[in-house]
Amino acid sequence: MATGIIIAIVVIVLILIILGAFVAMYNGLVKSRNFVENAWSQIDVQLKRRYDLIPNLVETVKGYAGHEKETLEKVIAARNATMNATSPHAKAEASNMLSSTLKSLFAVTENYPDLKANANFQDLQKQLKDTEDKIAYARQFYNDTVTKYNNEIQTIPKNIVAKLGGFEKKELFDAGPEEVREAPKVQF
Known part of the structure; x- marks a missing residue:
């Protein structure tokens, strides 16, 4: 009788330990997924900043x-x-295309010395370069965060919890082909 109670207590303790481990792993995965979403929103903020700068640049x-x-x-x-x-993939492709067209725009401005000397243009150029640097940093941070998250959901024992919890692999923000991997050159 006493051994039956001891066995029951041991089983209950083991179940509580397993349940506690499951909850801890699930919560850790939720936090990691939220970090990925936060990192993505940082890229989005910088892309919107660049988006807002471009009409002023084009008008100038x-x-x-x-x-x-x-x-x-x-x-x-x-x-x-x-x-x-x-999606991250679609945003990366569109962002790469924008970088390429901005390079064309800045190449065109080489033919206009008055434009290159314009204070408004120089300010916009500086803001755009700063924004491109921030986008590059945000991409790196996002990709680091996604890699960590993807590693967590693919390694044992968290992969079991991830599968049960519906956690899915996230896409990296790819810089694209070699010719668009650099920020547009905006120095004159």
Whole structure:
């Protein structure tokens, strides 16, 4: 009789330990997923900042180089595509296209010395460079956070908890092809 009670207590304690471990792992995965979402929102904030800077930049360039309509239209189209993208992969592709069109825009401005000397243009150029640096940092932070999260949901024993809890692998924010891996050059 006494051994039956001891066995029951041991079984209950083991169940409580397993349940406690499951809860701790589940909560850890929830925190990791929330860190990924926070890191993604930091990228989104910087992309929106860049999105907001571009109309001012385009208008400034338009005043000096109005006949460069095709380049300006490509920048605006790429800007809109960036804001309409929803997944990390789609945002990365759209962001890469925007970086490429911005390079074209800055190449066009080389032909306009008055534009390069314009204080408003220089300020916008500096803000855009700062924003590109922040985007690069936010991408790195996001990818580090996603890698940590993906490792957690794929390693034993958390992979069991992740499968039961519906935790899914997250996408990395890929910089894309080699030609768009750098921030647009905005120095004149």
